[in-house]
Amino acid sequence: MEQRLVNLQERIGYRFVRPELLKRALTHRSFGADHNERLEFLGDSVLSLSVSRLLFDRFAGSDEGDLTRVRAHLVREDSLHKAALVLGLPDVIRLSEGEAKAGGAQRASILADALEALLGAMYLDGGTEPANALVQKLFGEMITGTTAESWRKDAKTELQEWLQARRLSVPTYRIAGVRGQAHAQTFDVACDVPALAVTDTGDGRSRRAAEQEAARKVLLQLQALPESTIAARLRD
Amino acid sequence: MEQRLVNLQERIGYRFVRPELLKRALTHRSFGADHNERLEFLGDSVLSLSVSRLLFDRFAGSDEGDLTRVRAHLVREDSLHKAALVLGLPDVIRLSEGEAKAGGAQRASILADALEALLGAMYLDGGTEPANALVQKLFGEMITGTTAESWRKDAKTELQEWLQARRLSVPTYRIAGVRGQAHAQTFDVACDVPALAVTDTGDGRSRRAAEQEAARKVLLQLQALPESTIAARLRD
Numbered sequence: 001m002e003q004r005l006v007n008l009q010e011r012i013g014y015r016f017v018r019p020e021l022l023k024r025a026l027t028h029r030s031f032g033a034d035h036n037e038r039l040e041f042l043g044d045s046v047l048s049l050s051v052s053r054l055l056f057d058r059f060a061g062s063d064e065g066d067l068t069r070v071r072a073h074l075v076r077e078d079s080l081h082k083a084a085l086v087l088g089l090p091d092v093i094r095l096s097e098g099e100a101k102a103g104g105a106q107r108a109s110i111l112a113d114a115l116e117a118l119l120g121a122m123y124l125d126g127g128t129e130p131a132n133a134l135v136q137k138l139f140g141e142m143i144t145g146t147t148a149e150s151w152r153k154d155a156k157t158e159l160q161e162w163l164q165a166r167r168l169s170v171p172t173y174r175i176a177g178v179r180g181q182a183h184a185q186t187f188d189v190a191c192d193v194p195a196l197a198v199t200d201t202g203d204g205r206s207r208r209a210a211e212q213e214a215a216r217k218v219l220l221q222l223q224a225l226p227e228s229t230i231a232a233r234l235r236d
Numbered sequence: 237m238e239q240r241l242v243n244l245q246e247r248i249g250y251r252f253v254r255p256e257l258l259k260r261a262l263t264h265r266s267f268g269a270d271h272n273e274r275l276e277f278l279g280d281s282v283l284s285l286s287v288s289r290l291l292f293d294r295f296a297g298s299d300e301g302d303l304t305r306v307r308a309h310l311v312r313e314d315s316l317h318k319a320a321l322v323l324g325l326p327d328v329i330r331l332s333e334g335e336a337k338a339g340g341a342q343r344a345s346i347l348a349d350a351l352e353a354l355l356g357a358m359y360l361d362g363g364t365e366p367a368n369a370l371v372q373k374l375f376g377e378m379i380t381g382t383t384a385e386s387w388r389k390d391a392k393t394e395l396q397e398w399l400q401a402r403r404l405s406v407p408t409y410r411i412a413g414v415r416g417q418a419h420a421q422t423f424d425v426a427c428d429v430p431a432l433a434v435t436d437t438g439d440g441r442s443r444r445a446a447e448q449e450a451a452r453k454v455l456l457q458l459q460a461l462p463e464s465t466i467a468a469r470l471r472d
Contacts, residue, residue: 041300041307042292045285049364052281056274064277071277123285128364190464197433197469200462221465226436228426229457233433 004092011087013137014122014130025121026089028110030096036117043120047075049128050119050135055148058140062148065216070151074139080112083138089114155216159191162222166230168195171218173211176201186210191218196233198222240328247323249373250358250366261357262325264346266332272353279356283311285364286355286371291384294376298384301452306387310375316348319374325350391452395427398458402466404431407454409447412437422446427454432469434458 001019009015009022016022021039029035051074055067073079084090090105093114104110122130160170177188187207191214192199198221202213222230237255245251245258252258257275265271287310291303309315320326326341329350340346358366396406413424423443427450428435434457438449458466 037300038292038298038303041303042285042288045281045288049281049285049359052278056278062274064273067274067277128285192468197465199464199468201464221462224460226457228435228437229433232428232435 008088008092012118012122012130012134014126014134016121016125018125021121021125022118023094025117026092026114027094028096028099028104028114030099030104031094036114039117039120039124040113041120042123043116043118046119046123046128046131047080047116047135050132051075051139053132054136054139055143058143059148066148066152070143070148073151074142077108077112079139079142080115081108084111084115086138087115087118089118155212155219159193159215159219159222162219163193163195166234168193171215173214175207175210189214191215193218193222196222196225196230198225244324244328248354248358248366248370250362250370252357252361254361257357257361258354259330261353262328262350263330264332264335264340264350266335266340267330272350275353275356275360276349277356278359279352279354282355282359282364282367283316283352283371286368287311287375289368290372290375291379294379295384302384302388306379306384309387310378313344313348315375315378316351317344320347320351322374323351323354325354391448391455395429395451395455395458398455399429399431402470404429404470407451409450411443411446425450427451429454429458432458432461432466434461 005019005022024034025036025039025043027035029037048071051071052067055062055070055074059067059070089111093105093110095104095110099110119131119134122134163170172192172194174190174192175187176190179186179188184205186203186205187210188201188203189207189210190199190201191211198218200214200217200221202210202215202217204210204213241255241258260270261272261275261279263271265273284307287307288303291298291306295303295306325347329341329346331340331346335346355367355370358370399406408428408430410426410428411423412426415422415424420441422439422441423446424437424439425443425446426435426437427447434454436450436453436457438446438451438453440446440449
């Protein structure tokens, strides 16, 4: 085995029983038929489970809404890209000459995908434990000393900032319904962003709590929109 | 342990070392503080990995695009709801009196969430293998005799049907660019659905292939939209 793959295995803390899986994980589609995309499919779920387990254990008192938010943050392309750089993946990724010349070894999407593929290969080769350990090494420090709640901005504030950054007007909130008896009411609130034709509802034991949930759900919708779609909607 | 929990363990093919995890997985938030939402957070990823592994093994020759599509289909709420009914979860879910009277034990979202929580509890108690085995039992038959490709309709047709079902006009396709030399060109095609302000692009070695990919990506965006958002956009 090449020395740099030996070194990579030291960095990830795992020695492959089937080194061909490691090679495949590092092979971009441009390089040849034996590429890493199926491993990336698997690794996407391995990553999600390893991160979920890390957060479940570390943030034992946090509710699933906060855990979900931190998880979404950690599995984002830019977090994976940074982790791939820490592991030195640009030096070991296999690309076509054309893709390499075009700077592919530095492209965030290629590196993030390769990291997922690597986790998929580790899982196939050795089960979930090696992947859990690597994810803990890569992401454990990022969350050390934080709480799940500290990753949460006030959702209404965050939504307003997101819209302001795009010079869009503030969202509107309206009560869509009130359920239950006086001592245990549940409020339904709708949050609308007319400029982008996005709306969603939240409920809660107070109007404010319902607004926060509605804002959070709208924000998740907005964050999932490709920039091209946002641009198209603003053109209309 | 209650007899019906003993029976449930037979149906899922796993006996808990820590039965309190099983109980918690079956406890809806309305019932009390010891509810299943954190287990659902974990189980969501367990489910994804178990389904991914099943598809990775069964569809050994399929590319990750097709695998991703089948996975999305299997982890949808209605698939999980059906599987929860097969396991008899309505008989064992613990709800507040109010929620039970309102028919909560039959609600698709409550049952789907409980199934995810159950998978999360199985993982905490016994690792990934019991969850893999249950997912194989629940979803293995659904995919037996199929290919990953057979879950794929022609994306342009599917998109058109989706739009027609909502009395919306057909999408437009336009070539956004052509890259590469004559013998190895790559086409970039944009697909627009003006009525819903959704757009996306695809690329491929032929115009048709690029159109298919663009249609597929637009369709994924549309399928991710809550009905309330679609309604709001159509109102505008």
